[in-house]
Amino acid sequence: MSSFLPYLPPRYDATEMLQRSRDFYQEMNTRRTLRMFSDKPVPRELIEQLLMTAGTAPSGAHKQPWTFCAVGDPQIKAQIREAAEKEEYVNYHGRMSEEWLQDLEPFGTDWNKPFLETAPWLLVVFKKSYDLEGEEKKKNYYVNESVGIACGFLLAAIHHAGLAALTHTPSPMNFLQQILGRPDNERPFLLIPVGYPADDAVVPDLRRKTAEEFIIWLDGI
Secondary structure (H helix, E strand, C coil), X not given: CCCCCCCCCCCCCHHHHHHHHHXXXXXXXXXXXXXXXXXXXXXXXXXHHHHHHHCCCCCECCCCCEEEEEECCHHHHHHHHHHHHHHHHHHHHHHCCHHHHHHHHHHCCCCCCCHHXXXXXXXXXXXXXXXEECCEEEECECHHHXXXXXXXXXXXXXXXXXXXXXXXXXXXXXXXXXXXXXXXXXXXXXXEEEECECCCCCCCCCCCCCHHHHCCCCCCC
16 A cells, blocks of 8 residues: 655745756856866766666656666776777767768767766666566566656756766677676666866857747647
């Protein structure tokens, strides 16, 4: 039988709510995907707090179908880079379509991924299609959606803390499961290098969509 607790969220008046939402938007609007990291150390305690924030995300039937591997060991990072670059080389030399390659041109990317060793931490996100209780499989629900939301929480927390991140998806990513020794019920979902920006870091000059381009109002006004 379910048990329930009173929900006691913080209370703000309408003016403060609007200001808080504006402030948060302005902060998040400065977030950028970064490929140029400093090797300056980031405390493990800080990474743990960021991951704890990710763990507050909603999930199907509250199954929390995720595992986060925080990789700071230089040898493991080197293994990940080597395996990722092998896959990315194939991607950039035949696996990707011409349209895809053209869409990537503004970012100046190629199969070389030095950030996988430079960034002090690699956060490897795994999704769990089912859990194991002894030998019994327990189904998880809306796994991709749940893990995707958790990653969104994590990216916001990383930026809020003053760090930078990259959502890296070398495909296929099965090598991550092998290198990190994860069980059969876990599959790689996302690889997120995290750290401080390099002193000479630059990012592409891109434009985000305006409200008119992606918000549809259906409120009768």
